[in-house]
Amino acid sequence: MEENTTEAPIITTKRSLNSRIFYGCIILLLAIALGSIHYVYVSQLFENDRNFSHLSDLEREMSLRTEMGFYYSYYKTIVQEKPYIAGIYKLFYDKLVEYPKEVNAFNRFNIHPEVLIGSVYRYFEQWLTTNHKECHMVDRGEGRTPVKSCVGVGVPVIFYLEAIWGLAGVTVAALFLHATVLSTSILGGALAVLQYFANHAECTRVQWAPNERENFALPFLLLQGWLQTLQLRARRTAFHLQLPILLLNSISLLFWQFTPFIFLTQTAIFFVMEQLKIIDAKFLFVFIHNHFCSLHSAAILLQGNDMLKSSLHTCYFFVITVYCLIGSYTRIKVENRVNFYTESFLVVLRLCITILAAFYLRNVFGDTNELQDAHVWDILYSKFTDYKSFHTLIYTCSEVFDFLPVSSIVNMSKTLLVPFVVIVFFNVINFWMDDAYNRCEKEVMNIVSKKEKDDEDSGIENTEAVRDDKKKSIENVDVFVLYMRSLKIEPALFYNLCQMVVYGVMAALVMRLKLLFSTQMCIVSSLVMTSRFHIVPKCISKYINVLWVYAIVIVPILMQLAENVKQEMSHVGEFSDFPQEELLEWISKESAVGAFAGSMPVLATVLLTTRRPVVAHPHYEHDDARQRAYAVYKVYGKFSSQHYYQEMTRLKATHLILEPKYCYGKSGKGCSFEYIWDVEVPALKSNPKLCHVLLTEPVEHFYPVFKNEHYTVFRIYDVGVQYMPRTFST
Known part of the structure; x- marks a missing residue:
């Protein structure tokens, strides 16, 4: 008998371990x-x-x-x-x-x-x-x-490109893993992937712009989110997950300059969770330590990148670290309404102080490192006011930096992605509130039962005076405080819902970031497959088979999926640009040695194909790069040729590539270069456009050396400087 009793748990443990391994292998495959x-x-x-x-x-x-x-x-x-x-x-x-x-x-x-x-x-x-x-x-x-x-x-x-397509595959694999862990259902993971394909144009642009930075970073951000959710779901600090999370954090910071903003929101959400006691202080400490290590490793590999070292994420992270060392021990234990209101006020106060302190440190670090990233705030300011400048218009005139269009919401609604997310959002909140109500009611019943038991043990008869005494003791219980203490919010759900809301705000301001929002919505939509959060209200689910409801709502998703895939696959094109090919061949074979100025797109191509030096480039985040582009694009403004020649001389440019489409192009949104420069320098509004003058008249210092239907190249030099060959007398 003793042998049997000792072997049974071992056999059960082995079976459960084998089943978990089998289940994990199925999910991985x-x-x-x-x-x-x-x-x-x-x-x-x-x-x-x-x-x-x-x-x-x-x-x-x-x-x-x-x-x-x-x-x-x-x-x-x-x-x-x-x-x-x-x-x-x-x-x-x-x-x-x-x-x-x-x-x-x-x-x-x-x-x-x-x-x-x-x-x-x-x-x-x-x-x-x-x-x-x-x-x-x-x-x-x-x-x-x-x-x-x-x-x-x-x-x-x-x-x-094959490496990029492989990372695109990792993106969907990570999406499936994340959704499966969040919903605790393989069907939930499958639904998230189904929604991703049904909303493919809203979730990614890797097929049109393969090597944009977000396409490299997103797979690792999703894997990091999956591991964070796995850890939050376990409700404990799983130390074996810290090294993978550390590596994923570092890679994400290395691969995309926007990652610090994403980690800023993540840090803020974890801090809010700690303040609301959804996670404990130990959990926050481990999270902060992990980000501390990844931030420093990324800074080292980026050769001390000033933008990263002085980012708002770094500053906020530093403030939260100080709080963890000092302020985490100043919490008030909530036992009555006075404690609750006091702690609520302190929570709001701590949030405000940390935000203000982070912005203050950002200004201090920015001044110390002489960083000028005011253009980011100028862009946001211009979106809500009439403020306009050359740099803000260069950004906001690009479609990807515009507000999130209504058409995107409509497209995601056709696949039921938006309705699913809205239903999940309210169902989860309703579940938490109902659960808190049931816990509170049970606690009150326990108090009553305990009171009755104490009275019975003391031998007191259940007289009217005793009943009044019970009633008073129940009335003395603060139900509101008891309800708030009974509110048990699941950390994994709270984190993913908050992250979705934050991504939604970011996408609404900058359309390029909608890939974060739509992908997170796909993950959250997986919760409709969780039995606790039915897609239909509980009062209805009692009378119908919920599986039939799932089968019905999947039909329109599959129909929209088939239509979207057919539309994407039916797009057939062929790249061809003979005028630019002529330009590049001339630069490679015929042009003199020197540096080229021109629009940012054509300069990137010249740099890539001819390996000639350029004076400006499309990476617009650094202040020096913005000032160089500002000087080069003056050719499409109404400046004098002498002024522009001085700018080109300062940049050591020897060739200027002029594009008539930028000179004479029109825009219904007020985004032509003529309009942009009239806004930037209104005093020159009455002058002729410099590009028009260069294309139609002979101008000193600018001598055309190549021309086709799309491009004109000017040689820039001072005609007063002449080089005479040396002569020898015999």
Whole structure:
């Protein structure tokens, strides 16, 4: 008997362990399968859009416009420079991107994804080019010479893109894992992925802009959110999860310059949770310590990036750290209404103090490091007022920096994503309130039962006086305080709902961030598959089979999914830009040595394809980069040619690329360069546009050396300076 009793728990434990391992393997296999589907899907969409496999190397590089070409140029440097250390050296001392100034690209541009992918390619280069590369000739039509096109992962650009498609697959796998943990249901994870595909255009743009920074960082942010949710769901600090979270935090900070803002919101949510006693102080300490380590490791790998060191996230993090060391022991135990109101006031006070202290530290650090990031606040200010300037209009005239359009909400409503989230939001809150009410009622009944038991034990008869005494004792119980103490809010649900709300505010202000909002909505929508949070009210679910309701509501999602996938797959295009190809070939073969000025998109392409130095670039976050772009774009304003020549001389530019579309382009939103410069410098409003003067009249210092239908290149030099050949008498 003793042997049997001792073996039974062991057998049960082994079975439960085996079942958990089996369940985990099923979830992992499903995540990999769903990620693989997305990997194939986005790569096919990209191929359909550009016919990428039939383009030449030059055309492929030209198709990566603006920031995409700018970032890819660093990958190209790593791949092409021999030896490898020479490529790394060129990134530390980049003389091409802001000529003649040397720039530490590691410090400024979040190029670690390109360095990592390029390094992997270099390691396997010989094997890849031997076994995974095929070339063929492509006929481009009458009047155009055939071009050589190579396919396979042995081609550097295709290897680069394959890494991006792989990360897109990780995004969906992480989404499934996160939703499965949050909803405690595989069906919930499947619904989240279904919603992601049904709202694909709202959730990602990786298929159109592959190497934007968010496409590298989002998979790791989702994995980090999954592990945070797993830890919150366990209601304890799982120390074995801290190292993976630390690594994911560091990678996210390295890969995307916007990540500090996301971690700022995460830190604020965890601090609010601690203040509301949803998590304990120990949980907050572990969270802060993890972010402390990841922040410092990222700062080291970014070569002491000033924007990161002086970010609002760093300052708020520092303030919360001080609070954890000092202020966390000043909490009041709530036992009556006076305690409750006092603690509520202190919670609000602590929140206000930490926010104000963070902004104060941000100003101090910004002044110390001489950072000028006022343009961020200027952009937000311009969205709600009539304030306009060159820099704010450059941002707000771009569609991706506009407000979230109503069409996005309509599209997400058609797939029932918005209705699901709204229902989940109210059902979860209602569940918490009902649960608190039941707990409170049970506590009151326990108090009554205890009173009756005490009376029985004391031998007192249940007279009217005793009943009055019981009634008074119940009335003395503060039901409100008892109810608030009975309110048990689940940390994982609270965190994910709050994160969704914060992402929603961010997306409403900047449409580019809607990918965070819509993806988080997909995760939250998984809760409709949790039995505790029915999609229909409990009063109705008593009388109908909830499974039938799920089956009915899935139908419109599948219909919209099929329609959206068909629409995306039906888009077929082919990249072609012969005027720009002529320009780039002329620069490579015919132009003199020197630095180029022009619009940011064309300069990124010139930098990538010709490896010529440029004086401005599309990475607009740094103040010096903004001032350089400001000076170059004056050609589309109404300044004098002499003033512009002085600006180009200061920047050491020897060539100017002028685009008539920017000179004569019109915009219904008031975003033409003529309008922007009239707003910026109204005193010059009556002057002719400098670009028009350059295109129609001979102008001193600016001499046209190349022209086609889309581009005109001017050689910039002082005609008074002449170089005479040395003569020798014989």
